[in-house]
Amino acid sequence: MKFFSKTICLLISILIFTSSLAPFTSAESPYEGYNYSYWKKSVPSAIPYLPDIVVDGRDTEYGSLNAPEDVYVKNEKIYILDTGNDRIIILDKNYKFVNEIKGFQNNGNTDKFDKPQGIFVTDEEHIYVADTGNRRIIQLSGTGDFIREIGAPESDVIRKGFEYHPVKIAVDKAQRIYVIGRGIYDGIIEFDPDGVFTGYTGANKVKFKPIDYFWRILATKEQRAKMALFLPIEFNNLDLDEDGFIYTTNSEKNTTTPLQRLNPTGTDVIRKEGYHPIVGDIQFPFRGELAGGTTFIDVNVNEYGMYSGLDLKRGRIFTYDEDGNLLYIFGKIGDQVGTFKTPSAIERVGEDIIVLDKGFNNLVVFKPTEFGRNVNEAVKNYHHGNDKESAEYWEKVLRLDANYEVAYVGIGKARLMEGKNKEAMAYFKNGNSKKYYSKAFKRYRQEMLRDYFGFIMSTIVLIPLLYIGYKLYRSFRRRRANAVVE
Amino acid sequence: MQLWNELIKYPFYVIIHPFKGFWDVKYEGKGKPQIALSILLLLTIVITLKRQFTGFIVNFSNPNTLNSIDELIFIVLPFFLFCIANWAITTLMDGEGKFIEIITVTAYALLPMVIIYASTTIISNFITFEEAPLFFLLESFAMFWFLALLFVGIMTVHQYSVSKTIATFIITALVMGVMIFLGLLFFSLLQQLITFVETIYKEIIYRL
Numbered sequence: 001m002k003f004f005s006k007t008i009c010l011l012i013s014i015l016i017f018t019s020s021l022a023p024f025t026s027a028e029s030p031y032e033g034y035n036y037s038y039w040k041k042s043v044p045s046a047i048p049y050l051p052d053i054v055v056d057g058r059d060t061e062y063g064s065l066n067a068p069e070d071v072y073v074k075n076e077k078i079y080i081l082d083t084g085n086d087r088i089i090i091l092d093k094n095y096k097f098v099n100e101i102k103g104f105q106n107n108g109n110t111d112k113f114d115k116p117q118g119i120f121v122t123d124e125e126h127i128y129v130a131d132t133g134n135r136r137i138i139q140l141s142g143t144g145d146f147i148r149e150i151g152a153p154e155s156d157v158i159r160k161g162f163e164y165h166p167v168k169i170a171v172d173k174a175q176r177i178y179v180i181g182r183g184i185y186d187g188i189i190e191f192d193p194d195g196v197f198t199g200y201t202g203a204n205k206v207k208f209k210p211i212d213y214f215w216r217i218l219a220t221k222e223q224r225a226k227m228a229l230f231l232p233i234e235f236n237n238l239d240l241d242e243d244g245f246i247y248t249t250n251s252e253k254n255t256t257t258p259l260q261r262l263n264p265t266g267t268d269v270i271r272k273e274g275y276h277p278i279v280g281d282i283q284f285p286f287r288g289e290l291a292g293g294t295t296f297i298d299v300n301v302n303e304y305g306m307y308s309g310l311d312l313k314r315g316r317i318f319t320y321d322e323d324g325n326l327l328y329i330f331g332k333i334g335d336q337v338g339t340f341k342t343p344s345a346i347e348r349v350g351e352d353i354i355v356l357d358k359g360f361n362n363l364v365v366f367k368p369t370e371f372g373r374n375v376n377e378a379v380k381n382y383h384h385g386n387d388k389e390s391a392e393y394w395e396k397v398l399r400l401d402a403n404y405e406v407a408y409v410g411i412g413k414a415r416l417m418e419g420k421n422k423e424a425m426a427y428f429k430n431g432n433s434k435k436y437y438s439k440a441f442k443r444y445r446q447e448m449l450r451d452y453f454g455f456i457m458s459t460i461v462l463i464p465l466l467y468i469g470y471k472l473y474r475s476f477r478r479r480r481a482n483a484v485v486e
Numbered sequence: 487m488q489l490w491n492e493l494i495k496y497p498f499y500v501i502i503h504p505f506k507g508f509w510d511v512k513y514e515g516k517g518k519p520q521i522a523l524s525i526l527l528l529l530t531i532v533i534t535l536k537r538q539f540t541g542f543i544v545n546f547s548n549p550n551t552l553n554s555i556d557e558l559i560f561i562v563l564p565f566f567l568f569c570i571a572n573w574a575i576t577t578l579m580d581g582e583g584k585f586i587e588i589i590t591v592t593a594y595a596l597l598p599m600v601i602i603y604a605s606t607t608i609i610s611n612f613i614t615f616e617e618a619p620l621f622f623l624l625e626s627f628a629m630f631w632f633l634a635l636l637f638v639g640i641m642t643v644h645q646y647s648v649s650k651t652i653a654t655f656i657i658t659a660l661v662m663g664v665m666i667f668l669g670l671l672f673f674s675l676l677q678q679l680i681t682f683v684e685t686i687y688k689e690i691i692y693r694l
Contacts, residue, residue, distance in 0.1 A: 039548050429542055438543050438615035445612070 030339050031332035036282050038275045038405055038432035046401045048319070048328035048372035049353055051338025055095050056362035057082075062089050062100050065361045070168070071354065073347045074121035080356065080363060081119040081129065086112055088119065088127065088144075093349060095365070101127070101144035111146070113138070118168035118180070130166035130179060137166060137179065137195075150177070153189055153197030168237050172244045180248075185234045187266065188246065202248065202266035203232055237345075241301040245269070249296035249309060255279070258296045259309050259320075273323035275405070275432070280311055280318045290314065300346045300353075304383035306376070308346055308353065315340040317353065321379045325406045328375060330366070331355070338364060351376055371400045378410055387414040405431045416440050421447060493521055500594050504635050508642035511590055512583070519586055522593030529600050530561050536603050541610035544621050564662075568592060571661040572640065575654055581644035591639035595632055602628035 035045040057064045066084025073079070076093040088101040103112040114133025121127050125142035137150040152164040165182040166189075172178070175193035178201070187200030216224060233252035240246055246262040256277050261270035276282050280294025294311045301307040305322030315333035320326055332339045341359025348354070351373065353366045368376060378393035391414030394407040401407075408431030415424035416436070421444040428437035449456070496516055500507030511517035534557045537547045569592055573585045583591075606624050613621060641651040 039550065434543050435615060441543070442614045445614070 030334060030336040031330055033330065035329060036276060036326060037403065040276065040282055042283055043403055045328065045404065046371035047330065047369055048375065049330050049366040049368055052352070052365045052367040053095065054337055054362050054364050055091070057089070061097050067358045067361060068356050068363070069117040069344050069358060070119045071345045071347050071356045071363065072119045072121050073349050073354070074125060076349070078349065078354070079119055079121055079127065081116055083115055083117060083358070086114060086116065088129070099144065101140065104140060104144060104146040106146050106149065118166065120169045120171050122171050128169050128171055128177065130169040132165050132167055135164050135166065137169060137177065148195065150191060150195040153191070155197050157199065170238050170240050170246065172240055178238060178246060180235050180238055183234065185232045188235060188238065188248070202246065202260070202262040237298045239299050239301050241305065242303055247299045247301050247307055249299050251295045251297070253292060258294065259299060259307070271322060271324045274320065274325040276326065278320060278324050280309060280316070281314070294318070297343065298346045300348055302348050304380045306379050310343050310346040310355065312343060315343055317346065317355065322383065327379065327406060328372065338366070371397065374400070378407070382410060387417045390414060409433045409436060412436060412440065493518060497521060497525065497594050497597050501597050501635060504638040505642065508591060508639045511594070512587055512643050517587070517590035517594065519590055522590040525593045525597055525600060526562065526565060529596050530558055532600050532603050533557055533561060536607045540607050541613065543613065543615055544610050544618050565592065567662050567665060568658065571665060572654070572658045575657050575661055576644050579654060581646065583643035587643045591643050592636060595635035595639050598631040598635065599628045
């Protein structure tokens with residue numbers, strides 16, 4: 001008995017010791033991994049990204065953040081617009097402090113920001129700030145020296161009662177400046193490289209229901225004055241992709257286009273090849289505190305056309321590929337590390353996703369898991385036209401999540417390229433892609449027809465011939481029988 | 487051979503020659519209720535198979551929700567609902583058709599659907615996306631053919647004029663709605679009654 005208790009004690013202590021030594025094979029995620037299937041059902045999926053570190057400025061040389069509104073990443077430098085403290089903080093890619101811009105020399109006077117809400121950095125590391133409180137755009141050099149300021153737009157097309165509060169800004173490769181103003185529903189304000197207002201771009205269309213119009217006709221003048229105006233919805237954020245297209249978000253209720261990709265004429269050209277419209281969550285409650293669909297507050301697009309929308313309402317990040325396939329979802333409103341209170345901006349540092357939270361006054365860095373990395377690599381290779389490599393990554397993805405329909409389609413496309421039509425058909429069927437299945441099937445059918453052409457043709461010719469022969473034979477027999485009787 | 491001609495070939499004759507065919511169903515006793523019910527059963531089987539085996543490109547049904555019992559409910563129930571409603575209405579509106587005739591005529595009118603759905607299910611496995619409109623054209627043609635046959639059939643067995651037939655159809659649809667409503671009401675009340683009795687029983691058991 002004594003011996004037993006001793007061995008048991010030893011065993012237990014070994015167990016405890018080894019379990020504490022063993023590395024965590026799967027880190028606990030503060031949010032659930034899910035995605036939407038072809039049949040519009042939310043299905044469990046692997047976790048694509050996990051929170052890594054949290055940057056909040058505490059115990060650092062630059063001090064705590066205060067209600068930061070925007071962040072921008074350029075040349076592996078992270079520019080945080082610390083709105084509450086009216087300053088810009090520049091960090092390197094390891095989130096170590098590089099520089100801080102609190103004020104600047106404007107015509108010999110010391111000038112500073114007033115609750116700025118938008119920041120953009122060009123390739124030459126010129127910093128553009130939407131200085132909301134001072135109603136102007138400030139352009140600074142990379143070191144924080146004042147270059148110029150651009151005031152409110154002036155033109156005949158600007159309507160009366162126009163209030164200029166620039167909140168978000170972007171500058172394209174031709175140095176044209178795009179500004180989103182609070183409460184401006186005419187579209188995105190566009191300035192030419194000299195800072196002269198050139199017009200609005202990409203105005204949202206006014207939408208109203210016929211029933212509203214009917215009531216409006218019936219209403220008296222006083223009633224009509226009290227009714228809500230039919231106004232187009234305003235944009236709330238923007239980002240530019242490699243080709244100079246503008247990705248915008250808006251927070252219109254029940255819209256089917258909360259994320260748009262505007263071409264230079266201001267038309268939405270986002271690709272909708274995915275299973276569902278690009279609206280974030282497809283299933284959501286219609287009642288209660290969190291009623292209604294996803295409210296996008298920011299969008300980030302990377303160099304291979306993959307874009308992520310940040311949902312203010314439920315703190316989720318929806319990532320789509322350039323065709324509009326929903327790749328993965330993560331994030332949550334909560335109190336744990338990696339969840340948000342009031343997310344305000346999203347950016348990418350390489351493959352990492354960083355989310356700024358003005359509620360918690362911090363910046364959360366998310367690192368891709370094996371699943372997320374493989375999805376990203378597959379999408380990247382597909383974008384560059386390496387279908388075969390892409391398929392290899394998709395196969396790895398399927399090993400982690402066998403329900404991942406986009407991966408089946410990805411592999412199917414590669415098989416189709418290789419001419420393995422039958423295999424491609426099976427993959428497209430698994431991926432529920434009728435369009436590509438049809439393409440594969442068409443080739444397969446052609447292949448089959450070519451192989452069995454002789455056989456098919458001979459049956460088509462032979463069967464009627466045999467039938468006619470049989471008929472002839474019968475009539476011949478009958479005639480002979482008749483002849484015998486006679 | 488006589489049986490073959492009478493039973494199997496006759497429904498096919500009817501769907502091509504509806505006026506003469508339905509007339510003979512009524513006055514020459516050519517229609518057989520057994521055949522009518524077989525056609526109905528056949529249609530249920532064909533539609534169940536269609537849901538499952540239509541080619542992937544034009545098959546929009548979710549395999550996770552397929553249920554043969556549901557198909558039965560969505561085909562057999564409306565069939566009898568229509569027949570009963572039509573019979574109830576036409577009896578009041580001087581229709582000459584008997585209930586058995588209404589059932590026979592309605593079922594015979596379903597035959598084109600059986601034939602066309604069976605063939606489209608096979609064809610759909612060999613078509614691409616570009617050829618899909620042909621498939622949908624055939625499907626809607628089957629529906630149209632069925633409605634036309636039903637119209638002629640009902641008109642013939644009741645000896646109605648065209649306008650009166652249209653009116654009967656509209657009223658039949660309304661009556662079908664009323665019947666569904668009453669049915670639901672009945673089951674809901676029954677449910678509440680059962681719950682009530684159950685509660686009383688439980689209460690007594692606890693008190694004793």
